[in-house]
Amino acid sequence: MILSRTSQYAIQALIFIATRPSGEPVLNREIASYLGVPSAYLAKIMQNLCKGNLLYSYRGRLGGFCLREGAEKTGLMQILMMTEGPSFTQDCVLGLKVCSDATACPMHAKWLPIKQKIVAILNDQTLEKLARAVQSGKYRLTDLPSTLLAASSRT
Amino acid sequence: MILSRTSQYAIQALIFIATRPSGEPVLNREIASYLGVPSAYLAKIMQNLCKGNLLYSYRGRLGGFCLREGAEKTGLMQILMMTEGPSFTQDCVLGLKVCSDATACPMHAKWLPIKQKIVAILNDQTLEKLARAVQSGKYRLTDLPSTLLAASSRT
DNA sequence: CCAATTTCGGATAAAATCCTCCGAAACAAC
DNA sequence: GTTGTTTCGGAGGATTTTATCCGAAATTGG
Numbered sequence: 001m002i003l004s005r006t007s008q009y010a011i012q013a014l015i016f017i018a019t020r021p022s023g024e025p026v027l028n029r030e031i032a033s034y035l036g037v038p039s040a041y042l043a044k045i046m047q048n049l050c051k052g053n054l055l056y057s058y059r060g061r062l063g064g065f066c067l068r069e070g071a072e073k074t075g076l077m078q079i080l081m082m083t084e085g086p087s088f089t090q091d092c093v094l095g096l097k098v099c100s101d102a103t104a105c106p107m108h109a110k111w112l113p114i115k116q117k118i119v120a121i122l123n124d125q126t127l128e129k130l131a132r133a134v135q136s137g138k139y140r141l142t143d144l145p146s147t148l149l150a151a152s153s154r155t
Numbered sequence: 156m157i158l159s160r161t162s163q164y165a166i167q168a169l170i171f172i173a174t175r176p177s178g179e180p181v182l183n184r185e186i187a188s189y190l191g192v193p194s195a196y197l198a199k200i201m202q203n204l205c206k207g208n209l210l211y212s213y214r215g216r217l218g219g220f221c222l223r224e225g226a227e228k229t230g231l232m233q234i235l236m237m238t239e240g241p242s243f244t245q246d247c248v249l250g251l252k253v254c255s256d257a258t259a260c261p262m263h264a265k266w267l268p269i270k271q272k273i274v275a276i277l278n279d280q281t282l283e284k285l286a287r288a289v290q291s292g293k294y295r296l297t298d299l300p301s302t303l304l305a306a307s308s309r310t
Numbered sequence: 311c312c313a314a315t316t317t318c319g320g321a322t323a324a325a326a327t328c329c330t331c332c333g334a335a336a337c338a339a340c
Numbered sequence: 341g342t343t344g345t346t347t348c349g350g351a352g353g354a355t356t357t358t359a360t361c362c363g364a365a366a367t368t369g370g
Contacts, residue, residue, distance in 0.1 A: 001246050008250035041359050060367025063316040095163035097298045106288040133261035143252045196329050215337025218346040
């Protein structure tokens, strides 16, 4: 509905890393297989997040990725700026090139508060918080195995 | 940020038709040139909206498209169901196949209220309301001509 | 140094979305 | 009926997004 696959993978991967002991590099292969996403593609995304100064990357035997110091405080909005670009918040709902308070599309007035709410929540949700939510066991980062999935839909 | 081009074109076109005297067919060509969107592509979209029982279409000399009776009461959500499909509201923000109150992604609890708000607003905004907003002159359906655009950015 | 492992970077493929073209069918005016 | 206009329907092209592949560079351990 809102996020590209690229963004979803990026967020999932970062939360996953945040659930792991900080400082210990996590392999791309491990992340991809845990999340069930294509590892070659995820590798590209990870590379990008490195360039965005969110991750450290180490090559070779004890290589992998880990969060930079302080990166657990990163809000989702910041991540989306890298993966979706600034147009994510700037673009008009109806696709007008220019749509501001001064000259707006007919949805503008109703949409603006919603957009602000979205941005606020995405800013508020940090990797740290989300990782904790996962660690608590109350929330999942990956799909249920298909066996369980079939079972739960039967209940 | 949220809507495909197809959806944006569909909404724009429908609002445009709603601003015109009801019952008088509007040419696809006219809609496309007014909105500044590719007319062959818009034609496909219009065709789809016909199949969704939102529009009547007439071929030949006095042909064109016009809203079905009562279609002015259609909310944007209903239109998006045709153009984006039901997954538009159903999909998980983080991309999980299954994400419900029972078993959820770490964003679920925060996201759900937002999603509901979005759906509510999209349901509330009908073609009629949006057409009136445009007719009032307070809101625009198309981009400003580039000459004016340059001028406004200079102020 | 050598072998194994991992990320890096570029090229390329596959799929989805966006967009175009064209002949056919329907319709109005003459 | 003929001509001109418009939508219909299917085929196909272009672009963007998603995904794969592979050789090179970096790193560790023997």
